[in-house]
Amino acid sequence: MNETSNLTRQQLDTLATELDAIYDDVPSTCCANSGECCSLTAAEMDEGWATMFPLYKAEYARIADHVRRTFDAERSAGLLSVTDERPQRCPFLGENNGCTIYPVRPLICRTYAVMNPATLAEAVERHRDELPQQWLQQFVQRESSMVCPRVMVTQPEKLLRHAYNVITGSYERAMERLSSDLELVTKERRKLIQPLIAGRSWPLRWTWGGYNALCLTPVEWVREQLRKYWRRSQLNDLD
Numbered sequence: 650m651n652e653t654s655n656l657t658r659q660q661l662d663t664l665a666t667e668l669d670a671i672y673d674d675v676p677s678t679c680c681a682n683s684g685e686c687c688s689l690t691a692a693e694m695d696e697g698w699a700t701m702f703p704l705y706k707a708e709y710a711r712i713a714d715h716v717r718r719t720f721d722a723e724r725s726a727g728l729l730s731v732t733d734e735r736p737q738r739c740p741f742l743g744e745n746n747g748c749t750i751y752p753v754r755p756l757i758c759r760t761y762a763v764m765n766p767a768t769l770a771e772a773v774e775r776h777r778d779e780l781p782q783q784w785l786q787q788f789v790q791r792e793s794s795m796v797c798p799r800v801m802v803t804q805p806e807k808l809l810r811h812a813y814n815v816i817t818g819s820y821e822r823a824m825e826r827l828s829s830d831l832e833l834v835t836k837e838r839r840k841l842i843q844p845l846i847a848g849r850s851w852p853l854r855w856t857w858g859g860y861n862a863l864c865l866t867p868v869e870w871v872r873e874q875l876r877k878y879w880r881r882s883q884l885n886d887l888d
C-alpha cells in the first residue's frame with residue numbers, strides 16, 4: 650500500500666497498464682495550447698460545466714499516484730489537498746497553458762474535440778443501418794458540444810474505431826469495469842465516511858477535488874465537513 654490509496658504498487662501498475670490499453674483506442678491530437686478547454690468562463694461556471702470531468706475512480710487512483718511520484722513534495726501536497734469540486738481552472742493546467750499530467754490525463758481530456766462535424770457525419774453514415782438511431786443522436790449531440798477548431802487529429806487511422814467506441818459506450822463500460830471494485834481507502838476510513846454519505850456507494854465518476862475530499866482529507870475535516878460537502882455536491886454520479 651502507499652500513502653495515496655489503499656492499493657498496492659502492483660495493483661497501481663496493473664491499473665496503469667489497463668488504462669493505457671483503453672486510451673490507446675483514442676486518436677492522438679495536437680492543439681494550440683490555448684488552455685480554453687481546461688478552464689471555464691464565468692458563463693460556463695454559471696451553466697454548471699466542469700473541467701476534467703467526468704473523472705473515473707480508476708483514473709483518479711492512477712493520477713494521484715502519478716502526482717506523488719512525479720511532482721516535488723510541495724506541489725504534490727497542494728494538488729492532493731484540492732477539495733474544490735468544480736474549480737474554474739483545472740488544477741493541472743500549467744502556467745504556459747500546457748497539461749502538467751499529460752501522459753496520465755483522463756479519458757475526457759483525451760476524447761475532447763477529437764471529432765469534428767465532418768467525421769461525425771461520416772461515423773453516423775457508416776453506422777446508420779446497424780446501430781440504434783438514439784445512440785447515434787446522443788453521440789452527435791454530445792460530441793458536437795466538444796468540437797474545437799484548434800484541435801488537429803494526428804492519428805486519423807484510429808477515428809472509426811474511436812467513434813464506434815463512443816457510440817456504443819465501450820469506453821464507459823471499460824472504465825466502469827476498472828473502477829467498480831477499486832477500494833481507494835482503508836477499512837477504517839471507509840467506516841468513518843460511510844454514514845456521512847448516507848450509506849451510498851462511492852461514485853464511479855466524480856472530480857479531482859471530490860475524490861480528494863473522500864480519500865485524503867484529515868479525519869477532523871471528514872468529521873466536521875464531509876456531510877455538508879457531500880450534500881452540496883453537484884457532480885458525484887449517484888444513481
Ligand code: SF4
Binds near residue numbers: 700701
Ligand atoms: S487534466 Fe490536463 S488536459 Fe485535462 S483539463 Fe486538466 S490541464 Fe486540461
